[in-house]
Amino acid sequence: MDKSEITLERMRTFVRVAERGSLSAVARELGIGQSTVTRHLRELEEAVGVPLLSRTTRRVSLTDEGSRYYANSVQILRLVEQARDEARGNRGAAAGTIRVSCTAAFGVLHVSRLIFAFQDTYPDIDVDLSLTDERVDLVREGVDIALRLGPLTDSSMKLRVLGESRRLLVAAPSYLEPRGTPVSPQDLVGHEGIRMSNVAGSDVLSLQGPGGRSHQVPFAGRFRVDHGLAAREALAAGRGIAPAHRWLVDDLMATGRLVELLPDYSLPSVPLSLLIVPGRAGIVRVRMLVDFLVEHIGGIPGIERARG
Structure with missing residues (x-):
């Protein structure tokens, strides 16, 4: 191979290093040695004739020339991928890899099962599912689509609102028996609350009662956690009361391990959105998964589809 040749392989490696800022991370991602990267x-760089990256012991960053070359490279690689899919037709489009990011507990309990069903239909499509509650840089992490709960502020992504996730107040009978069951919002004061430490305002419960009256109730407790599955375990173990997404606890309620409190009062729902990285919506297999998720997401307990 002519060392001065610009190849797609070299261009792909450069793009991923530019996005991740780490040679070792890209080597692991591509399954090659760091020396190959x-x-x-x-x-x-020899082929282009200018330095594209500035390397330090801690970070790899783009030069000014590298920034311009990166933007053009991304467009070229996307056109190559789309041209390949179009040449292969529908059969060829149902192959390749899709990278998905999803809110952790939601992904473990429900989205993973939807992906299993999708892959049963399209067995030649690989899915890399990354589960995190952090707001990661989707481009830097090489993600195609992301499912997120909560308000979003990133306007650079293509956004599709899937619906609302209904929440309710729950506790285990084993917790309530020695302490009594709250019958009004003020009865919650003094109870053990299981709080999400990564959710702003979790120290106050906002409830809407009959007639639309709003109630703001202080909410405290000895156990705080940053993962929904841990909150679920705490609830099942009788450690306290918590506001929970219906999809997180529906099976526990069906078996009586948890019960709903204050059913005449409602908690604010949380938006569920699907983010598509710019340029990836044109990839046929990505669009196929997006359509599949949109079609089936309403079957998850507590998810109310967006209208229209």
Whole structure:
């Protein structure tokens, strides 16, 4: 191979290094040695004739020339991928890899099962599912689509609102028996609350009662956690009361391990959205998964589909 040649392989390596800022991370992602990543970058820079990356012991960053070359490379690689899919037709489009990011507990309990069903229909499509409650940089992490609960502020992504996730107040009978069951919002004061430490305002419960009256109730407790599955375990273990997404506890309620409190009062629902990285919506297999999720997401307990 001519070392001065610009190849798609070298260009792909460069794009991922530019997005992740780490040679070792890209090597792990691509399943190649770090020395190979380094060689791809060196040979690409030799072919282009200018430095594309600035390397330090802690970080790899783009030069000014590298920033311009990166933007053009992304467009070229997307066109190559779309051209390949179109040439293969529908059969060829149902192959390849889709990278999905999802809110952790929601992904474990429900989205993973939807992906299983999708892959049963399209067995040649690989799915890399990343579960995190952090707001990650989707482009940097190489994600195609993301499912997120809560308000979103990133206007650079293509956004599709899937619906609302209904929440309710729950506790285990074993917790309530020695303490009594609250019958009004003020009865919650003094109870053990299981709080999400990564949710702003979790120290106050906002309830809407009959007639639309709003109630703001202080909410405290000895156990705080940053993961929905841990909150679910705490509830089942009788550690306290918590506001929970219906999809998180529906099976526990069906078996009587948890019961709903204050059913005449409602908690604010949480928006469920699907984010598509710009340029990825044109990839046929990505669009197929998006359509599949949109079609089936309403079957998850407590998810109310968006109208229209």
